[in-house]
Amino acid sequence: MLELNNVNSHYGKAHILNDLSFSVSRGEVVSLLGRNGAGKTTTVKSIMQLVKPTTGKVEFEGKALTALAPHQVAKLGVGYVPEERxxxxxxxxxxxxxVGRQPPRDGMAAWTKERLFKIFPNLEERKSNRGKALSGGEQQMLTIARTLMGNPTLLLLDEPSEGIAPVIVEQMAKTILTLKEEGLSVLLSEQNLHFARLVSDRAVIIESGEKKFDGSFEELEANSEIRDAYLSV
Amino acid sequence: MGLFVAQLLTGLANAAALFLVASGLSLIFGVTRIVNFSHGSFYMLGAFIGYSLMQVLPGAIGFWGSILLAGLAVGLIGVVVELLVLRPVYKAPELFQLVATFGVILVIQDLALMIWGAEDVLGPRAPGLKGIVRIMGEPVPKFDLALIAITPFVLFALWYLISRTRVGVLVRAATQDREMVGALGVNQSWLFTGVFFLGAALAGLGGAIQLPKGGADLLMDFNILASIFVVVVIGGMGSLPGAYIAAVLISVLNVFGVAYIPQSTLVLMFVVMAVVLTVRPYGLLGREEVAGEHGQVGEPDKPIKPAGWMARIIVLIFLVALGFLPFVAEPFFTILATDVIVFCLFAASLHFILGLGGLVSFGHAAYFGGGAYVAALLVNYANSPMELAFLLAPIGAGLLAVIIGWLCLRLSGVYFAMLTLALAQLVWSLVFQWDEFTGGDDGLVDIWPSAYLSDSTAYFYFTMVFGIGGILLLRHMAHTPFGYALRASRDSVRQAEATGINTKRVQWVAFSIAGAFAGLAGGLFVFSKGSIFPVELEIAKSFDGLIVVFLGGVKTLSGGVVGAAALTLVQDYITRFEYWRLALGLLIIAVVIIAPKGIVGSINALFRYRFTRGGDEVKE
Incomplete structure (x- = not known):
C-alpha cells in the first residue's frame, strides 16, 4: 500500500535520504529502525510531503504523493503522528x-470520540482540559487519537516511545496491536528495539539515509553484525 | 454628571469602529502571523464603498444593507490581496510580507483617489436615527446609542465563531501550529484566505459604520493605523475581548482628553499603552508569545564578509567621482545627492539594527526626526552655534533610543515592533501638539548652517564627510567583536547567552547606536533644508526606511544604502506622474515577489551563480 522508490531528500545542502526504497503492505506493521540522525524522521516527513523529496517516488495505494501537499496526503488516508507530538x-x-476529524472512509468503521475514549480512557477523564495540562504519555495518546480521527488507513508513528515511562510504552504496544486488528497498516519509526519487536512484523534498518536491512525480526535476531553496527542496543 | 455620562457614551460609540477594525487585524495576525499594514486601507475602502452604496440604496434597509455590503466587498478585496500578493510570499521571511502589505497601501491610496477623487466626503446620516435623545439633560445622538448596542453583539458573534465552531477550532489550532493542521488533512491555505476575508470584512464594516460620524477621506488609512495597533497591543494580540476593552478604554479616554486636556489627546493614547505594557508586557488579556518570531527566518545565510580590495577600490573611485559632482552637474543634482546621502545614512542606521540585530523597529523615524528637532530647538531657543547643535543631534537621538530601547527590548518579535511604532508615535504626537515649544504643524524654520557651509556645494561636502563617514563606520562595526555579538544574538539568543554574551545589553547598545546615527542623519537633514516639520517623525517616514532596507536586501551589508539611493532616485522620477503611488506600490510588490533577496542580495546571487558555481562567495 506504501512504496518508496529511490527516494532522496535534502535539508538545504545536507543530503539526508540516499536512494531509499522499501514498502509497507496492507495490514502490516513495519518498524523503521536506526540510530539518532539516521534519517527516520526525514523518511516519515518525506512520505507526508512535509519534506519534499528531491528525486524518487513515494506511492500510496498506487497514487504518487510527491506532487501533493501534506493536507492532500492526509486526505488520501495517511495519518501522521509526529515525534514532537x-x-x-x-x-x-x-x-x-x-482538528483531526475528517469524513468517514468507505469500507471501514469511522473513528468517533467515543470509540477512541475506549482505547484511551485517560483522555476521556480529562477531555475538557487544555493540551498543556497533560503529561507526556497523555500527550502521546492524544496525538495518536487526534490522527485516528482522520480515519487513516496507514499510520506513520514517529518515535512514539521516546521520553515516555515504561508502563505507558507497554500500553502503547497494546494500542498498536489493537489498531492492527482494526485493519490499519503502520510504519513505526523507533529506536527502542524491544518495543518494535513487540508490535511489528518486519524491520527496515537505515543508517545515514541508506537502507541496511529489510527482513523479519528472526533474521535480524540471527544477524548480530547488522544489529551491532546500526542499532544502539 | 450629565456631561460626564454623555462623554462616556460618545467614547463607547467611538469604540465601535475601532474595535471592528482592530479585531480584524488581531485575527489576521493570529493565524497568518502577518502584521497587515494595509488594514487601515481596508477600513478606508469600507468607508468609500459604503458611501457609494448609500447613494443608490434608499431608506434604512439601504443604509444598513450598504454597511453589510461594504463589509462583504472589502472582504473580497482582502481575498484578492491574499491570493495575489501574500500567497506568493508566505514562504519568504515575515518581514517581506510587511513590505508587500505596504505596497498594497500605496496601490489602494491611488485607486481610491482615481475612483472617489481627492475631496473628503460627508457620510449620510442613518435613516430613523437622525435625532438626539436627552440623557440627564445632555444631547446624545441616537446613532451613537445604536453603535453602543451593536458592538457587544459583534463581539459575541466573533467570540462564538472562534470558540464554539469547527472553523474557530481550526483557526485557533492554526494560530499555534499551521503545519500540523495541514498534516491532519486541513487545507490551511483556504483557512488563511478565509481568515483574511473575515479580517478585511471587519475592517470594511468598521469603515462603513462610522460614516455618519466621520465620513470618508484619503487620510483615514494612516490615521487609524496607529490607533488599531495600540488597541491590539493593549488588548493583547489575538484576544477579541482584549481588543474590545482596549478600544473602549482608548475611545473613552480620548473623549475625556478632548474635553479636559485638549493639548494632549494624541499623546494620551500612547501614554496609556506605555503604562499598560509596563505592567503587563503582553497586553491586558494577551498571553506570552512563544519564541521563534524573529525577523530572520529561512535558511541561514553565509556570513557577511568585509569588502574585498576590489570592492573597496570601486567604492573609492565612486566616492571620488561623487566628489566632482558639483563641478560637472547643475546645483539641483548636488542638492539631490545631499538628500540621497542623508537618506542612505538613515537607512544604514535602520539596517544596522534590523539586518544585523534582527530587531524590527517600526518607529525609526523617531530618531531621525528626534535628532533634527534637537538641533532645531537648540538653534531656535538657545541660539546655539550650528556646530554644537549638529553635535548634539545624534547624542539627543541616541538618548531617546536608550529610553525607548529599554522599554521595547523587554518584548520581542511583533510586540517589540508594535511598541517601537507606538512610542515613535508618542514622540510624533508630542511634537505635533506642543505648539508653543515645537511649533506644532508649522514646524521650526530658519535653522541654517554656519556661513562657511551656507553654499549648497560646501554643504554637500559636509554631508559627504559625515554621511558617508557614518555609513562606513556602521559597516565597520559589523566586523568588530560587537558586531559579531550582535549577529550572534540575532541568530540564536540561547547560544549567544551560553557563550557569555549579554544579548539584551548588546541589543540595547545596538539600538541606541542605530538611534544616534539616525539622529546624525536628522542633523544633516535639518541644516540642509533650513527647517523641520513633524512629517519627518511620521509612520510614513519609518516605513520609507523599512522599504528601502528590504528593497536593498536585509541580509546584505550594503542593502540599506543601495535601496535608499534607488528609492530616492526612483521617487524623484516617478513623483512627476499623477498616480505615482500606484506605480511605486506595484513596484514594491513586484520586487517582494520576484526578488525577495532585495537588489543587493539578488545581484550577489547572480554573481555567485555566474562566476563561482558555489565556490568562494563574492564579497560585497
Missing part, C-alpha cells in the same frame, strides 16, 4: 480531536 496546547482535548 505537536498537540495544540491551548485547545482542549475535545478540540484537539476536532
Amino acid at each position: 505537536r498537540i495544540f496546547t491551548d485547545l482542549t482535548i475535545l478540540e484537539n480531536l476536532e
Whole structure:
C-alpha cells in the first residue's frame, strides 16, 4: 500500500535520504529502525510531503504523493503522528480531536470520540482540559487519537516511545496491536528495539539515509553484525 | 454628571469602529502571523464603498444593507490581496510580507483617489436615527446609542465563531501550529484566505459604520493605523475581548482628553499603552508569545564578509567621482545627492539594527526626526552655534533610543515592533501638539548652517564627510567583536547567552547606536533644508526606511544604502506622474515577489551563480 522508490531528500545542502526504497503492505506493521540522525524522521516527513523529496517516488495505494501537499496526503488516508507530538496546547482535548476529524472512509468503521475514549480512557477523564495540562504519555495518546480521527488507513508513528515511562510504552504496544486488528497498516519509526519487536512484523534498518536491512525480526535476531553496527542496543 | 455620562457614551460609540477594525487585524495576525499594514486601507475602502452604496440604496434597509455590503466587498478585496500578493510570499521571511502589505497601501491610496477623487466626503446620516435623545439633560445622538448596542453583539458573534465552531477550532489550532493542521488533512491555505476575508470584512464594516460620524477621506488609512495597533497591543494580540476593552478604554479616554486636556489627546493614547505594557508586557488579556518570531527566518545565510580590495577600490573611485559632482552637474543634482546621502545614512542606521540585530523597529523615524528637532530647538531657543547643535543631534537621538530601547527590548518579535511604532508615535504626537515649544504643524524654520557651509556645494561636502563617514563606520562595526555579538544574538539568543554574551545589553547598545546615527542623519537633514516639520517623525517616514532596507536586501551589508539611493532616485522620477503611488506600490510588490533577496542580495546571487558555481562567495 506504501512504496518508496529511490527516494532522496535534502535539508538545504545536507543530503539526508540516499536512494531509499522499501514498502509497507496492507495490514502490516513495519518498524523503521536506526540510530539518532539516521534519517527516520526525514523518511516519515518525506512520505507526508512535509519534506519534499528531491528525486524518487513515494506511492500510496498506487497514487504518487510527491506532487501533493501534506493536507492532500492526509486526505488520501495517511495519518501522521509526529515525534514532537505537536498537540495544540491551548485547545482542549475535545478540540484537539476536532482538528483531526475528517469524513468517514468507505469500507471501514469511522473513528468517533467515543470509540477512541475506549482505547484511551485517560483522555476521556480529562477531555475538557487544555493540551498543556497533560503529561507526556497523555500527550502521546492524544496525538495518536487526534490522527485516528482522520480515519487513516496507514499510520506513520514517529518515535512514539521516546521520553515516555515504561508502563505507558507497554500500553502503547497494546494500542498498536489493537489498531492492527482494526485493519490499519503502520510504519513505526523507533529506536527502542524491544518495543518494535513487540508490535511489528518486519524491520527496515537505515543508517545515514541508506537502507541496511529489510527482513523479519528472526533474521535480524540471527544477524548480530547488522544489529551491532546500526542499532544502539 | 450629565456631561460626564454623555462623554462616556460618545467614547463607547467611538469604540465601535475601532474595535471592528482592530479585531480584524488581531485575527489576521493570529493565524497568518502577518502584521497587515494595509488594514487601515481596508477600513478606508469600507468607508468609500459604503458611501457609494448609500447613494443608490434608499431608506434604512439601504443604509444598513450598504454597511453589510461594504463589509462583504472589502472582504473580497482582502481575498484578492491574499491570493495575489501574500500567497506568493508566505514562504519568504515575515518581514517581506510587511513590505508587500505596504505596497498594497500605496496601490489602494491611488485607486481610491482615481475612483472617489481627492475631496473628503460627508457620510449620510442613518435613516430613523437622525435625532438626539436627552440623557440627564445632555444631547446624545441616537446613532451613537445604536453603535453602543451593536458592538457587544459583534463581539459575541466573533467570540462564538472562534470558540464554539469547527472553523474557530481550526483557526485557533492554526494560530499555534499551521503545519500540523495541514498534516491532519486541513487545507490551511483556504483557512488563511478565509481568515483574511473575515479580517478585511471587519475592517470594511468598521469603515462603513462610522460614516455618519466621520465620513470618508484619503487620510483615514494612516490615521487609524496607529490607533488599531495600540488597541491590539493593549488588548493583547489575538484576544477579541482584549481588543474590545482596549478600544473602549482608548475611545473613552480620548473623549475625556478632548474635553479636559485638549493639548494632549494624541499623546494620551500612547501614554496609556506605555503604562499598560509596563505592567503587563503582553497586553491586558494577551498571553506570552512563544519564541521563534524573529525577523530572520529561512535558511541561514553565509556570513557577511568585509569588502574585498576590489570592492573597496570601486567604492573609492565612486566616492571620488561623487566628489566632482558639483563641478560637472547643475546645483539641483548636488542638492539631490545631499538628500540621497542623508537618506542612505538613515537607512544604514535602520539596517544596522534590523539586518544585523534582527530587531524590527517600526518607529525609526523617531530618531531621525528626534535628532533634527534637537538641533532645531537648540538653534531656535538657545541660539546655539550650528556646530554644537549638529553635535548634539545624534547624542539627543541616541538618548531617546536608550529610553525607548529599554522599554521595547523587554518584548520581542511583533510586540517589540508594535511598541517601537507606538512610542515613535508618542514622540510624533508630542511634537505635533506642543505648539508653543515645537511649533506644532508649522514646524521650526530658519535653522541654517554656519556661513562657511551656507553654499549648497560646501554643504554637500559636509554631508559627504559625515554621511558617508557614518555609513562606513556602521559597516565597520559589523566586523568588530560587537558586531559579531550582535549577529550572534540575532541568530540564536540561547547560544549567544551560553557563550557569555549579554544579548539584551548588546541589543540595547545596538539600538541606541542605530538611534544616534539616525539622529546624525536628522542633523544633516535639518541644516540642509533650513527647517523641520513633524512629517519627518511620521509612520510614513519609518516605513520609507523599512522599504528601502528590504528593497536593498536585509541580509546584505550594503542593502540599506543601495535601496535608499534607488528609492530616492526612483521617487524623484516617478513623483512627476499623477498616480505615482500606484506605480511605486506595484513596484514594491513586484520586487517582494520576484526578488525577495532585495537588489543587493539578488545581484550577489547572480554573481555567485555566474562566476563561482558555489565556490568562494563574492564579497560585497
